[in-house]
Every structure is written in structure tokens, then in C-alpha cells.
Amino acid sequence: MVQVMLMIHAGLGLLVLLAGLWVFVEALNAHQSNLARIRGVSLFAAVVMWLTLFVAGYWYVVYYGVEKALILKGPWPFAHEFYMETKEHIILMLLLLTTFLPIAARNDLAGNRGARNLFLSVACLIVLIGIVVEGSGGIISMGSKLAVMPK
């Protein structure tokens, strides 16, 4: 169950990243015919991000303590000390950015250049932070794996 939860949170996180990339590309060519799709995918990203936070948060609060102790005793303690500590707080910015995305998408992205640039910047930040967070997750998993591997 714990492993399934871990995979679900990584998978949902990836969906948020892809949704951010999707709306970024769509917004580059925003016109009246794709505004509804941009708004729909933006809302999807926000909903999935909240789901991700609940799954990841539950796993982190309930199960991560054991893994943290293992990582800290292993050869890659920085996997927790830097990557996990940074990830668990930067993810809150990602949550706020994805929550803001559908609000920014309500503007006329096709006719208002300022609104479109704002939306593009937010989507771009979501993609970049998403990549950082997914990469950090990989390093944390490796830290955990190396800690239990025979020397």
C-alpha cells in the first residue's frame, strides 16, 4: 500500500507537470477556439495538484519517518537533508501556482497580451518547479535504496 501511494503521488505530480506544459503550449497560440480547453486543463492541473498534495502529505506524515532515518544513516544523507527538505517546502509554492492557474485562465488570453504573458509565466514556473520536484523525488528514492543495499 505504501509503495502504491508513492507511485500514485509521483504519477499525479507528473500529470500536473504535463498539464502545465500543455496549457503553456496552448497559451502560446491562444485564440477563441482553444480558450475553453486551456481553462479546462488549468482546472484539471489544480485539482490533480491538490490530490497529489493529500496523497503525498499523508505518506510523508505517516510513513516517511522510517525512510528518513534510513536515508540519514546511508551514503546519501543529503537526499533528505537538502532534497527532501527543499522539496517539501517548494511543493507548497507549486500548490499555490496551480491553484492560481485556473484563475489566471479566466482572462481573455487570446485578446489580452498582458494576461497571456502572466498565464505563460505561471505555467512556465509550474513546469520548472515540477521538473525540480520530480528530480528531487528520484534522488530521495535513490538515497533510500542505497541505504538498504549491501555495501
Added chain:
Amino acid sequence: MEKPLGKYTVSFGLSLALTCLFSSLLVVVKELSDKTVLPLMKQATGHHWVTHSVIDVILFVAMGFLLTKVQISPERLTRLIVASVVIGGLIIAGFYLFVG
């Protein structure tokens, strides 16, 4: 002339920028106050990270509804959001890299 941004885009955009900065500063404060702030945050919900998340969300929503009268150009709002996320991210990463 271009249409102005929706009032909730402005208010929640400003709220996003301010909450990101606040959140990164809260990381530093709680980690450096492990005998005062951190235990309080643990006590509030059982885990400091849960308390941190709840504070961020409450602040984001509250400021989003409180700042609806503020007017700002899309360009300035975009710069503010990008700057606050970048600075906030650097504060968090820098803290755990050099201090934490």
C-alpha cells in the same frame, strides 16, 4: 486598449506572490526556532509541515479576497509573481544548502 485583468486575477496573483515569500521566510524562522516556533507548529496539527501548509493556504485565500481593490498592471503582476517564486525558492534551497 487591452482589457484589464480580472479583479480576482490581481488579488490572488498578489496573494500568491506574498504567500510564496512568507512561506519561504517561515521555513527559515521555524528551522532556526526549534525550541519556540517549530514545537508550536508541531503542536498545532501534529506535524510542522501540515501546519505550514494550512497557514499558507489560509493566507493565500484570505489575501486573495482582501486585495480585490488593488490595481496593478499585468506586467508588474507577472514580474512580482516570478520574482517572489524565484526569491522564495532560492531562500528555501539556500537555507538547506548552507544553513539547515
